Every structure is written in C-alpha cells, then in structure tokens.
Amino acid sequence: MDMKKVFENNENWISEKLSGDKNFFKKLSKGQNPDLLYIGCSDSRVTAEELMGVSPGEAFVHRNIANMVISIDLNVMSVLNYAVNQLKVKHIVVCGHYGCGGIKAALEATDMGILNPWLRNIRDVYRIHNKELSKIKNECDREKRLVELNVQEQCINLIKTAAVQKASTKRGITVHGWVFDMETGKLIDLKINFEKILKNIKEIYQLSVDTDLTQL
Numbered sequence: 001m002d003m004k005k006v007f008e009n010n011e012n013w014i015s016e017k018l019s020g021d022k023n024f025f026k027k028l029s030k031g032q033n034p035d036l037l038y039i040g041c042s043d044s045r046v047t048a049e050e051l052m053g054v055s056p057g058e059a060f061v062h063r064n065i066a067n068m069v070i071s072i073d074l075n076v077m078s079v080l081n082y083a084v085n086q087l088k089v090k091h092i093v094v095c096g097h098y099g100c101g102g103i104k105a106a107l108e109a110t111d112m113g114i115l116n117p118w119l120r121n122i123r124d125v126y127r128i129h130n131k132e133l134s135k136i137k138n139e140c141d142r143e144k145r146l147v148e149l150n151v152q153e154q155c156i157n158l159i160k161t162a163a164v165q166k167a168s169t170k171r172g173i174t175v176h177g178w179v180f181d182m183e184t185g186k187l188i189d190l191k192i193n194f195e196k197i198l199k200n201i202k203e204i205y206q207l208s209v210d211t212d213l214t215q216l
C-alpha cells in the first residue's frame with residue numbers, strides 16, 4: 001500500500017464531502033449521536049460503514065477477531081457500556097461473516113499461541129452446539145453454521161450484561177445478529193429473537209432486581 005496515496009485519497013475525500021455540504025466537518029465535529037453499535041470482525045474485507053451504507057456519525061463501531069463479546073474483555077465491555085449508557089444507542093448489531101479466519105482457526109487442532117484463549121471462546125460455542133454441528137457432514141456447511149451460531153451466542157452474551165438488561169426495560173434497545181456473505185456481498189439478518197432470549201435467560205443471568213426481564 002502506498003502511504004502517499006492514502007493522504008491523496010484523504011484530500012479527495014475532503015473535497016468530495018465539502019462539495020456535497022460545505023459545513024460537513026463543522027457539523028461532524030459538534031458531536032456524535034449514533035443509533036447503532038456495530039460489533040464486527042477485524043477482517044479487512046468486512047467493513048462496517050461501507051457495507052451498511054452509513055455515514056460518519058451514524059454507527060459506533062467495535063471490531064475484533066471473530067466479532068466476540070467476552071465478558072472479561074475490558075475493551076468490548078467499555079465500548080458496550082459507553083454506547084448503551086452514554087450514547088444511548090437503540091440497536092446493537094453483532095455481524096459475523098462466512099469465511100471467517102477466527103472461526104476456521106478455532107476448528108483446527110493447532111496451538112495458536114497468544115490467540116488460544118481468544119479462540120477458546122469460539123471452541124466453547126462449538127461445544128455448546130456440538131450435537132447440531134456434528135450432524136453436518138459437509139465441512140464448508142459446518143463452518144458456515146458455526147459462523148451463524150457464534151453470532152447467536154455473542155448476541156446472548158450481550159443480553160447477559162447488566163447494561164443491555166437495564167436499557168431494555170428502561171428505554172428499549174434491540175440486539176440483532178447478522179452475517180455478511182462475502183461471495184455475494186449480502187447482509188443476512190439471522191432474525192435473532194431478542195425478546196425470547198431475554199426471557200429465557202432470566203432465571204440464570206438476570207442481574208438486577210429492578211429489571212424484571214419477563215415483564216417486557
């Protein structure tokens with residue numbers, strides 16, 4: 001990559017934005033009020049804003065390997081709490097993608113060094129859904145299904161947090177699970193049943209007595 005070209009691109013982007021609205025950057029610098037928190041994979045092919053067609057200021061973004069929501073990861077938990085409690089986003093999206101390197105790595109019996117504890121969380125998803133996954137004979141299909149189930153489990157991990165539980169009863173917030181299909185460019189909504197999951201996990205994961213998750 002030519003770094004000089006990056007700065008040329010930046011100049012061109014500024015001109016393009018200003019030709020559409022001469023106050024574009026003035027407005028941008030005033031502050032942010034995004035409706036959406038997007039949690040996606042770090043994969044260079046799966047952009048956040050571009051695939052959703054949203055502009056600067058519209059999405060609060062967090063990306064990591066295989067779009068994981070891990071309760072002891074201070075990074076994702078800080079992003080989540082800031083987005084929910086301060087920015088008051090209305091939607092949280094977990095977006096996985098077929099062909100995910102993190103998912104592939106978790107399916108292999110290899111020592112990945114520092115990545116082991118991270119990938120362990122994906123292996124746990126495999127274990128939880130082992131019954132369903134082991135029935136899928138085609139390797140490619142099995143991997144695709146694990147991508148989807150991983151998104152589903154990360155959505156559940158979001159719903160296990162106090163921030164999401166409180167926001168859903170106090171003001172309403174919705175968690176969505178998506179998969180990006182790189183072969184077609186399509187964004188697929190897995191239609192995660194947010195309300196149902198919330199009610200189902202109540203018995204074990206409810207974190208506040210003020211938040212009755214069955215009364216939604």
Ligand code: CO
Pocket residue numbers: 041042043065066067097099100101102103
């Ligand atoms: Co990935």
